[in-house]
Amino acid sequence: MAEETTGILEQPVTVLKGVGPAKKEALAKIGIETVGDAVRCWPRAYQNRGDTKTLAEIAALCRNGETGPFSAILTISTEPQGRYIRRGMHLTTARAFDESGTVSITWFNQPYVAGRIRAMGVYRFYGRFEWNAQYRKLSLNSPLSEPWEEGVSLPAIVPVYPVATGLTQRFMTDLTGRAISAAGGELWEFLPTPALEDLKLPAYAYAVRQIHRPDSLEAMETARRRLVFEELWLMFLSMAKTRADTKRPSGALRLTDTELGEFYRSLPFTLTGAQDRCVSEIVRDMAGEHLMNRILTGDVGSGKTAVAAAAAYAAARNGFRTMLMAPTEILARQHAEDFEKLFAPLGIRVALLTGSTKKKEKDLILDGLRDQPRMGEGISVLIGTHALLTEDVEADSLGLCVIDEQHRFGVHQRAALFEKARNVHSLVMSATPIPRTLTLAAYGMIDVSRIDEMPKGRQKIDTFIVNESYRERLNAFIRKQAAEGHQTYVVCPAVEESEPKPGEGEEMADTPLLDVMEEAPPMKNARQTADELTAALPELNIGFVHGRLKPAEKERVMAAFADHELDVLVSTTVIEVGVNVPNATLMIVENAERFGLSQLHQLRGRVGRGSAKSYFILVSDSEKPEAQDRLKAVKSTTDGFEIAEYDLEQRGPGDFFSECGPIRQHGQMNFRLAAACRDSEMIERASFYARQTAEDDPGLVKPENRRIRERLMEFGQKTEKTQN
Numbered sequence: 001m002a003e004e005t006t007g008i009l010e011q012p013v014t015v016l017k018g019v020g021p022a023k024k025e026a027l028a029k030i031g032i033e034t035v036g037d038a039v040r041c042w043p044r045a046y047q048n049r050g051d052t053k054t055l056a057e058i059a060a061l062c063r064n065g066e067t068g069p070f071s072a073i074l075t076i077s078t079e080p081q082g083r084y085i086r087r088g089m090h091l092t093t094a095r096a097f098d099e100s101g102t103v104s105i106t107w108f109n110q111p112y113v114a115g116r117i118r119a120m121g122v123y124r125f126y127g128r129f130e131w132n133a134q135y136r137k138l139s140l141n142s143p144l145s146e147p148w149e150e151g152v153s154l155p156a157i158v159p160v161y162p163v164a165t166g167l168t169q170r171f172m173t174d175l176t177g178r179a180i181s182a183a184g185g186e187l188w189e190f191l192p193t194p195a196l197e198d199l200k201l202p203a204y205a206y207a208v209r210q211i212h213r214p215d216s217l218e219a220m221e222t223a224r225r226r227l228v229f230e231e232l233w234l235m236f237l238s239m240a241k242t243r244a245d246t247k248r249p250s251g252a253l254r255l256t257d258t259e260l261g262e263f264y265r266s267l268p269f270t271l272t273g274a275q276d277r278c279v280s281e282i283v284r285d286m287a288g289e290h291l292m293n294r295i296l297t298g299d300v301g302s303g304k305t306a307v308a309a310a311a312a313y314a315a316a317r318n319g320f321r322t323m324l325m326a327p328t329e330i331l332a333r334q335h336a337e338d339f340e341k342l343f344a345p346l347g348i349r350v351a352l353l354t355g356s357t358k359k360k361e362k363d364l365i366l367d368g369l370r371d372q373p374r375m376g377e378g379i380s381v382l383i384g385t386h387a388l389l390t391e392d393v394e395a396d397s398l399g400l401c402v403i404d405e406q407h408r409f410g411v412h413q414r415a416a417l418f419e420k421a422r423n424v425h426s427l428v429m430s431a432t433p434i435p436r437t438l439t440l441a442a443y444g445m446i447d448v449s450r451i452d453e454m455p456k457g458r459q460k461i462d463t464f465i466v467n468e469s470y471r472e473r474l475n476a477f478i479r480k481q482a483a484e485g486h487q488t489y490v491v492c493p494a495v496e497e498s499e500p501k502p503g504e505g506e507e508m509a510d511t512p513l514l515d516v517m518e519e520a521p522p523m524k525n526a527r528q529t530a531d532e533l534t535a536a537l538p539e540l541n542i543g544f545v546h547g548r549l550k551p552a553e554k555e556r557v558m559a560a561f562a563d564h565e566l567d568v569l570v571s572t573t574v575i576e577v578g579v580n581v582p583n584a585t586l587m588i589v590e591n592a593e594r595f596g597l598s599q600l601h602q603l604r605g606r607v608g609r610g611s612a613k614s615y616f617i618l619v620s621d622s623e624k625p626e627a628q629d630r631l632k633a634v635k636s637t638t639d640g641f642e643i644a645e646y647d648l649e650q651r652g653p654g655d656f657f658s659e660c661g662p663i664r665q666h667g668q669m670n671f672r673l674a675a676a677c678r679d680s681e682m683i684e685r686a687s688f689y690a691r692q693t694a695e696d697d698p699g700l701v702k703p704e705n706r707r708i709r710e711r712l713m714e715f716g717q718k719t720e721k722t723q724n
């Protein structure tokens with residue numbers, strides 16, 4: 001079906017006035033190649049220049065510590081004077097007034113301003129003001145200016161565009177203006193009418209105009225809502241379509257034998273109902289038409305390992321191998337021990353391969369991998385760290401890839417991981433509880449299994465919220481735990497004064513609860529905490545682990561704690577999520593207000609793993625009611641999903657999105673608007689309507705869906721572009 005309708009939107013941006021070869025190149029850098037791209041170059045912010053104030057009002061605000069930016073209509077009283085105050089530093093100064101006062105204006109390194117601003121001219125200025133208390137004078141720094149005329153209205157809300165070298169705001173404003181005029185007649189509606197009516201969303205053409213040139217803040221908000229919905233909807237639709245295309249490759253494992261009785265009988269416990277349900281979901285996937293692409297979420301201690309083991313057992317029974325990857329050596333080792341215990345009696349061979357596996361042993365393992373993984377013969381379950389990726393582990397007869405705590409792998413490792421798991425069933429395990437309403441959005445075409453029930457007989461962990469005045473008592477409590485032969489974790493938000501840079505492997509994953517403003521309590525750093533504890537409790541063995549330690553050193557300290565060579569482990573949040581130290585009965589979290597709720601909840605999961613009573617103590621001096629409320633939420637429930645829902649309500653889904661890897665694979669640029677979405681109902685509705693469209697017309701071949709097909713193609717290309 002050839003549709004030779006190259007509309008204006010597909011034409012190169014150079015058809016617009018003012019775009020020559022240089023601009024074309026600069027625009028390409030921010031992903032603008034066609035007129036359509038320019039139309040969809042959404043402002044990244046707005047300036048509210050319409051809310052003009054008098055100088056007297058501004059001076060009053062500035063005396064209260066505000067700096068604006070503010071907008072004012074002023075008359076220039078003196079001809080602007082330009083001069084170089086030193087090489088490379090040019091200053092233009094002028095004075096201006098209104099009926100309520102005067103102000104001195106300074107522009108840095110904008111020598112052309114003098115030619116643009118004339119004495120006795122009236123302008124609308126927009127910029128940051130400052131009040132000098134000593135001289136009782138108001139000043140204005142490098143403001144933006146627009147000539148003002150009685151009776152001619154200036155736009156109140158002015159868009160701010162993303163720019164790159166060679167592009168200015170003025171140019172981008174002109175460009176988008178021209179693009180919209182040119183495309184005016186072709187901004188067709190493509191969303192299904194029921195969706196528009198249901199969510200009371202405006203038409204596409206209206207939304208495009210209002211997002212670029214809003215008549216008011218309300219109109220801008222309405223337009224934004226529509227565009228956010230549209231983006232979500234397109235994303236879900238493209239996922240639904242991709243899904244339909246991922247048939248199981250020939251040669252990939254398809255379970256024919258799904259008998260798990262022997263495995264169940266060998267377990268030292270009975271699976272919980274939730275575990276059972278997850279196992280059947282997994283088995284159903286692996287016996288189905290498509291490759292499994294599933295995430296298994298459940299609180300720390302909810303028993304994800306046993307579920308993964310059931311999947312590995314099923315694969316082994318069907319003559320396929322399972323690879324299980326953990327982010328750290330300690331975790332890999334613990335998994336290997338667990339699996340060994342379960343599988344040895346069943347005659348299933350398990351092997352562990354990490355960076356520190358000796359050559360001789362490694363050769364043996366690699367040999368074992370060459371055999372067909374039949375029960376009782378070759379290696380059926382290979383467990384390891386990312387070393388598994390770099391070794392020439394032949395993935396022959398690999399049927400299932402299980403990944404523990406995927407988000408803790410680096411970006412490159414993750415890519416290699418997906419490569420390896422390309423033609424096999426994949427199961428990702430995560431202790432990060434994702435609110436129910438977000439699972440579909442966060443993971444899209446990944447199916448979600450939730451273990452929302454804890455094994456019976458688990459300890460209830462007592463949670464307390466205290467402040468600094470409890471320090472003595474806290475130390476005494478640590479001493480008491482040690483005297484009873486138990487161990488304590490002390491967790492701090494960061495090492496030393498500064499925060500780790502993102503990507504250093506340090507886990508400051510959750511957004512802090514509060515902006516670090518002056519009124520926030522001083523942050524206790526981990527090193528200082530370790531020093532103070534060592535001084536206060538000289539008779540105890542205290543270890544310190546933080547994100548900047550070398551991995552081997554980190555693991556050494558962790559292992560020392562696990563082996564009870566240490567009584568207390570002071571750490572930043574690097575301590576491993578899955579590490580099991582049943583003898584640890586107390587966890588103290590310093591500056592608890594700086595942690596995300598889900599993070600706190602996961603930390604709590606590290607105590608209460610043995611038979612002794614365990615305690616979780618949140619130390620916070622923050623008096624902000626929000627902070628206190630949030631901490632109380634952690635105290636009042638032990639259900640990770642409930643906490644995640646509360647977190648969602650408080651922070652909005654945007655933060656969850658930014659923490660979810662899979663979303664990024666769908667192009668960050670395109671997701672810019674939706675990432676800021678604070679409305680989970682919108683996400684749900686977008687998913688609902690996208691599925692409806694996909695079910696009704698999977699290939700989008702119906703004539704009435706032509707616009708959708710076009711938009712989806714554009715969306716897909718854009719996504720690819722921004723990924724490369």
Ligand code: ADP
Nearest residue numbers: 269270271272299300301302303304305306455
């Ligand atoms: P996580 O979900 O954090 O990975 P694990 O799989 O490590 O949790 O399980 C935590 C502990 O609970 C392990 O010691 C495991 O043997 C035990 N466990 C798992 N499932 C059950 C169950 N159904 N009944 C009793 N204990 C269980």
Ligand code: MG
Nearest residue numbers: 304305404578
């Ligand atoms: Mg685990």
